[in-house]
Structure formats: structure tokens, C-alpha cells
Amino acid sequence: MKREKCPYCGSLKTVWRGYRYNERTKKRMRLCKGCGRKFTARDRFWRMRFSxxxxxxxxxxxxxxxxxxxxxxxxxxxxxxxxxxxxxxxxxxxxx
Ligand SMILES: [Zn+2]
The missing domain is CATH 1.10.10 (Arc Repressor Mutant, subunit A)
Incomplete structure (x- = not known):
């Protein structure tokens, strides 16, 4: 799994933390261990097993x-x- 930078503090210490749903998609959330904020994983190609x-x-x-x-x-x-x-x-x- 690719590491994702925290958009707030730039820390790479981020972990998967559940999902956020809206009517059409399920977005994975990440939690930053650096600053404790949650953010949505970058998702243009989310959940894609393909390049x-x-x-x-x-x-x-x-x-x-x-x-x-x-x-x-x-x-x-x-x-x-x-x-x-x-x-x-x-x-x-x-x-x-
Ligand atoms: Zn952070």
C-alpha cells in the first residue's frame, strides 16, 4: 500500500482509519499520527488495482x-x- 502524506502537516505517519460514505462512493479515510487529523485518501484512482x-x-x-x-x-x-x-x-x- 502506497504511503500517503498528511495534507495538513506533511507527515508520512498516516494509517487507514475507516470509511466515509456519501450517496455514490465509499471513501477511505486516513488518520495522521503526526497531527491527529483525519483526511480523505486521494481518490481519483482510489481502490484501483490498476495503474x-x-x-x-x-x-x-x-x-x-x-x-x-x-x-x-x-x-x-x-x-x-x-x-x-x-x-x-x-x-x-x-x-x-
Ligand atoms: Zn498531519
Missing amino acids: EEEILEAVSLYNKGYSTSEVVIHMKRKHGIKISRWTVICWTRRFS
């Missing part, structure tokens, strides 16, 4: 007119990652 490059590539393929299943096949063949067609749609909504 930003892979996600953006899938999104751009989809936007070029490839179908979701073609994108799924491409990502599996080229990057060896398994995603669902729904994942492609989610990524496209979030990141394009």
Missing part, C-alpha cells in the same frame, strides 16, 4: 469506438489484467 496508464488507455480505446468487450480483451492480452465490461464503463464515466 493510471492502464485505466486511461482503456478509457481512450472505448472513446475511440471500441466496444467494452473489445477493451476487456485488449487489456487482458496486452496488460494481463482482468476487468469487466462494467469496469470499462465506470472508468469511462469517471475519467473521460
Whole structure:
């Protein structure tokens, strides 16, 4: 798990501390042991097991007119990652 800096004091001594929910997403919260403040983990690519490059590539393929299943096949063949067609749609909504 990547270390995340506290946005308030810059300390790297931060730990996962539960979740905050809103109507659409579940955001992970972190607690800074340096200053004791809580903050939301940076989440543009939260919970992603994939790299930003892979996600953006899938999104751009989809936007070029490839179908979701073609994108799924491409990502599996080229990057060896398994995603669902729904994942492609989610990524496209979030990141394009
Ligand atoms: Zn802090």
C-alpha cells in the first residue's frame, strides 16, 4: 500500500482509519499520527488495482469506438489484467 502524506502537516505517519460514505462512493479515510487529523485518501484512482496508464488507455480505446468487450480483451492480452465490461464503463464515466 502506497504511503500517503498528511495534507495538513506533511507527515508520512498516516494509517487507514475507516470509511466515509456519501450517496455514490465509499471513501477511505486516513488518520495522521503526526497531527491527529483525519483526511480523505486521494481518490481519483482510489481502490484501483490498476495503474493510471492502464485505466486511461482503456478509457481512450472505448472513446475511440471500441466496444467494452473489445477493451476487456485488449487489456487482458496486452496488460494481463482482468476487468469487466462494467469496469470499462465506470472508468469511462469517471475519467473521460
Ligand atoms: Zn498531519
